[in-house]
Amino acid sequence: MPPEVHREQQPESVIVSRARASRRTAGFLGADALAWVGGFLVASWARYEYGLSSDQVINALVLGGAAAVLHVGVSATRRTHAGRQPLGSVEEVRGLAGTTATTAAAVLLALLAFGDRPIPASSPVVGGALALLLMLSFRLLHRHRRDRAMRPDARSATPVLLFGLGEAGQGLVRAMLSDPKGRYLPVGALDDDPDKRDLRIAGVPVLGGRHDVADAIRRTGATTLIFAVANADAALIRQMREATLRTGTAFKVLPSVRELVDHRITVSDVRDVQIGDLLGRRQVVGDLTLDDNGLTGRRILVTGAGGSIGSELCRQIMRANPGELMMLDRDETALHGLQMSLTGRALLDGSELILADLRDDEAIRRIFRERRPEIVFHAAALKHLTLLQRHPGEAVKTNVWGTLTVLDACQDVARFVNISTDKAANPISVLGYSKRLTEMLTAHAAATYPGTFLSVRFGNVLSSRGSVVTAFQRQIEAGQPLTVTHPDVTRYLMTVQEAVHLVLQAAHIGRDGEALVLDMGEPVRIDDLARRMIAQAATPVEIVYTGLRPGEKLHEDLLGHGENDHRPLHPLISHVPVPVLDPLEVSGIDPFDVPEKVIDQLAQICGSLPASFPGRVPGIPLAR
Numbered sequence: 001m002p003p004e005v006h007r008e009q010q011p012e013s014v015i016v017s018r019a020r021a022s023r024r025t026a027g028f029l030g031a032d033a034l035a036w037v038g039g040f041l042v043a044s045w046a047r048y049e050y051g052l053s054s055d056q057v058i059n060a061l062v063l064g065g066a067a068a069v070l071h072v073g074v075s076a077t078r079r080t081h082a083g084r085q086p087l088g089s090v091e092e093v094r095g096l097a098g099t100t101a102t103t104a105a106a107v108l109l110a111l112l113a114f115g116d117r118p119i120p121a122s123s124p125v126v127g128g129a130l131a132l133l134l135m136l137s138f139r140l141l142h143r144h145r146r147d148r149a150m151r152p153d154a155r156s157a158t159p160v161l162l163f164g165l166g167e168a169g170q171g172l173v174r175a176m177l178s179d180p181k182g183r184y185l186p187v188g189a190l191d192d193d194p195d196k197r198d199l200r201i202a203g204v205p206v207l208g209g210r211h212d213v214a215d216a217i218r219r220t221g222a223t224t225l226i227f228a229v230a231n232a233d234a235a236l237i238r239q240m241r242e243a244t245l246r247t248g249t250a251f252k253v254l255p256s257v258r259e260l261v262d263h264r265i266t267v268s269d270v271r272d273v274q275i276g277d278l279l280g281r282r283q284v285v286g287d288l289t290l291d292d293n294g295l296t297g298r299r300i301l302v303t304g305a306g307g308s309i310g311s312e313l314c315r316q317i318m319r320a321n322p323g324e325l326m327m328l329d330r331d332e333t334a335l336h337g338l339q340m341s342l343t344g345r346a347l348l349d350g351s352e353l354i355l356a357d358l359r360d361d362e363a364i365r366r367i368f369r370e371r372r373p374e375i376v377f378h379a380a381a382l383k384h385l386t387l388l389q390r391h392p393g394e395a396v397k398t399n400v401w402g403t404l405t406v407l408d409a410c411q412d413v414a415r416f417v418n419i420s421t422d423k424a425a426n427p428i429s430v431l432g433y434s435k436r437l438t439e440m441l442t443a444h445a446a447a448t449y450p451g452t453f454l455s456v457r458f459g460n461v462l463s464s465r466g467s468v469v470t471a472f473q474r475q476i477e478a479g480q481p482l483t484v485t486h487p488d489v490t491r492y493l494m495t496v497q498e499a500v501h502l503v504l505q506a507a508h509i510g511r512d513g514e515a516l517v518l519d520m521g522e523p524v525r526i527d528d529l530a531r532r533m534i535a536q537a538a539t540p541v542e543i544v545y546t547g548l549r550p551g552e553k554l555h556e557d558l559l560g561h562g563e564n565d566h567r568p569l570h571p572l573i574s575h576v577p578v579p580v581l582d583p584l585e586v587s588g589i590d591p592f593d594v595p596e597k598v599i600d601q602l603a604q605i606c607g608s609l610p611a612s613f614p615g616r617v618p619g620i621p622l623a624r
Helices: 003-009 012-047 054-082 090-112 123-150 167-176 210-220 234-246 308-319 332-343 361-371 385-390 392-409 430-448 468-477 496-509 526-536 595-606
Strands: 158-163 184-190 224-227 250-253 299-303 324-329 353-355 375-378 415-419 452-457 482-484 514-518 543-545 573-577
Touching: 012 054, 012 123, 054 090, 054 123, 090 123, 158 167, 158 210, 167 184, 184 210, 210 234, 224 234, 234 250, 299 308, 299 361, 308 324, 308 332, 308 375, 308 496, 324 332, 324 361, 332 353, 361 392, 375 392, 375 496, 385 392, 385 430, 385 595, 392 430, 392 595, 415 430, 415 496, 430 452, 430 595, 452 496, 468 482, 468 526, 482 526, 496 514, 496 573, 526 543
Parallel strands: 158 184, 158 224, 224 250, 299 324, 299 375, 324 353, 375 415, 415 452, 452 514, 482 543
Antiparallel strands: 514 573
């Protein structure tokens, strides 16, 4: 094909880009040639104490030109073997220095072969060093001009002050300064590290520490402060937020490392502060990565895939590149939303979505026979404590019998992970009883089937459907009082990302028949949580105390009576043995009996006190 025809078929943008690149390359070649000629001329001029004859000038110019030609040849050879490096990068500087040294050495060896040298032998050494300095200067000037052109427009971008210039903060600064259409322009930074005082990162100065917020905002004119300390203590976030809001400046945060682990930091990661950031508990970040947990290439099934835990499980499993991910739920609307979140479209026509109910024993068995999953994450359950306290038969049919149906269908799977709750430790509620029974039934399967069967136990999940945070948010939006059961009630809280990370780690390190319990830090007073959410609300609302409901504890337990805090494989995960329960023990429960009798049966099978017991069963606190 003729060249002109080939060019006509190329997009105009490609042609323009190539033409621009060609001009830039030609410009650098010309600058490099001038650097060599100038370097040799200055070196010879200095050697003769600033007095050169016309012949000596000509010789210096000719040899400088020859060195420039040789430099181009060496550069071409190096690019053929080592490739091209980004402009202004450390790799390019290293390659340019190597090319310059090679060229200077070749010219020096050639000069030494002459008895009557046209220029001093020191000229290639001194001239090469000067040439390298000039070539680097040209590149740095080009890089500086390009970086300036990539900065956001100061007339339209929001001037921001950053707190924290660690890896996350520095990455955010560079991301902001490389987007000409960006909405943020960093004008200063704060950091408590004294070694960073008066430091400049990409031209952004460090103006002090946490106590200099007001002064830095006044000096820079920033209208937003971005908190960029990954995994910071919540007390520090609250302190910085309060100091920022007192100045009338907006406050935003960069998410934790756990949320950013899968991609480079970008400006779009900056978000408003969430209640989870202010809870007074650290983010628990596991040491294991998805590449290590054996999910890649495996056939994986998630029950309850449309729920808060199940949907996040599916999202994180997808990043591990499974062979097949099957998502089962009885809620078709939840499956629709899940597919939309995973693929950006929800045609509901893929085999990965499975509409089925755990109460349908034959359908579940048929699904497992046909799809043959290797790993099963069982997240399907009824979870609202108060409703289940009034309708315990529903907990029997879904939580207990439904889990038993799935376990019976999992006789040939490699791993089964049952999602449990801290309410299964020293249970006093229908929810706690039913989930404790699922742990015991899972332990029976572990003793009966060849695969690995285990449970994972954790506390409340922030912002899940029906969680206390979600309820408080809706009450605030409606201008209604926030309902808290008791001023001293506490709960263990964790983000959905943390909960799912624990589940995935359990699939990797959990052993047959046991339950894994995450060290969730200190429990959170729900009254404090309510007051912090009110402080963020646009209009204040009051708090109303309703009293503990049947089945509710004042304080939850992570480990049950007689369970020891044993952490053999991970510093944040306790492994507790679970007694085996024969499925025949639960098959005789009549879910249609009066609620009080059903509750008594559940409590007796669990080995717990009756649900009518007025006091709280004491538990063993998780060791610190």
